Amino acid sequence: MNDIPKSNLTKIIEEIIGIVGAENVQCDDYNRVKYSYGKLAEEMVALKRGILHEITGAAVHPRDKHDVQKIVKLCNEKKVPIYVFGGGSSCNMGFKPEKEGLTLVLNTHMNKVIEVNELNHTCRVQAGCMGPQLEDALNNAPEKFHTVHRFTNGHFPQSFELSSVGAGC
Ligand SMILES: Cc1cc2nc3c(=O)[nH]c(=O)nc-3n(C[C@H](O)[C@H](O)[C@H](O)COP(=O)(O)OP(=O)(O)OC[C@H]3O[C@@H](n4cnc5c(N)ncnc54)[C@H](O)[C@@H]3O)c2cc1C
Incomplete structure (x- = not known):
């Protein structure tokens, strides 16, 4: 080398x-x-x-x-x-x-979903949040963000598990 x-x-x-x-x-x-x-x-x-x-x-x-x-x-x-x-x-x-x-x-610490807005179906996410972390938070929004409904990101590229929201997922 x-x-x-x-x-x-x-x-x-x-x-x-x-x-x-x-x-x-x-x-x-x-x-x-x-x-x-x-x-x-x-x-x-x-x-x-x-x-x-x-x-x-x-x-x-x-x-x-x-x-x-x-x-x-x-x-x-x-x-x-x-x-x-x-x-x-x-x-x-x-x-x-x-x-x-x-x-x-960014994915070490800045990997959290901060808010899920039930009214307008948006969420606020730190840039280093990875695909599975986002999907998990949305699927479990009632428990984690006190929403009535569960949600999904609805976007599953091949790199879903490998990429962050800030760059691609
Ligand atoms: C196995 C595999 C499968 C893939 N499948 C797909 C696919 O299905 N669809 C697809 O589109 N791509 C795919 N890709 C390519 C890659 O996953 C995408 O380019 C993805 O968007 C990169 O996301 P990342 O979080 O890993 O970004 P990184 O690889 O970490 O960064 C990508 C670029 O964005 C910059 N960047 C990262 N984060 C930020 C930020 N917060 N702000 C500003 N710049 C930033 C980096 O400096 C770098 O230049 C695949 C790659 C692999 C290895």
């Missing part, structure tokens, strides 16, 4: 940790590689052969939209690129960090 370049995010990593906590920032080689790859066949084959493309500087797991706002503000000020990892089923190299930067992983 070719060498994994050292992260050059040292100038902002302490500030990122200050926002989300050290437990939500991963700078180790395994996670930097993991969150730089989607499911494109060419990427998978190259990985198996030990050929790496660009690797993100850090995988950051925001806890809520306030974390995201602070990180985006900071990265904008410091001119650090941000990549977004939803479910990770991208087939078009959506996570390839051409200019390093950091990767926001």
Whole structure:
């Protein structure tokens, strides 16, 4: 395998940790590689052969939209690129960090259904909510959101179990 370049995010990593906590920032080689790859066949084959493309500087797991706002503000000020990892089923190299930067992983914490509105048949969902989590909340809306009826998302792509609401499901 070719060498994994050292992260050059040292100038902002302490500030990122200050926002989300050290437990939500991963700078180790395994996670930097993991969150730089989607499911494109060419990427998978190259990985198996030990050929790496660009690797993100850090995988950051925001806890809520306030974390995201602070990180985006900071990265904008410091001119650090941000990549977004939803479910990770991208087939078009959506996570390839051409200019390093950091990767926001949304499905770790930001995976909740917040509200189901019985009147207008809409719901509010965090961007990293995965297909099965959304469907489960809608199917069990009476128990979870005190609605009269049960609901369904009604959209079941092949990637239903692998994709997030924010990106595709
Ligand atoms: C086995 C398999 C089956 C598939 N089946 C289908 C299918 O039936 N129909 C279909 O359309 N596609 C399918 N795909 C492709 C893939 O699932 C879709 O592109 C899906 O929409 C990606 O959702 P995700 O949450 O995994 O996004 P990710 O792979 O995490 O991200 C996809 C892109 O969106 C960006 N992104 C992610 N979240 C956000 C956000 N909240 N805000 C802004 N940008 C964001 C990412 O940076 C990336 O560029 C399939 C893929 C696989 C591997």
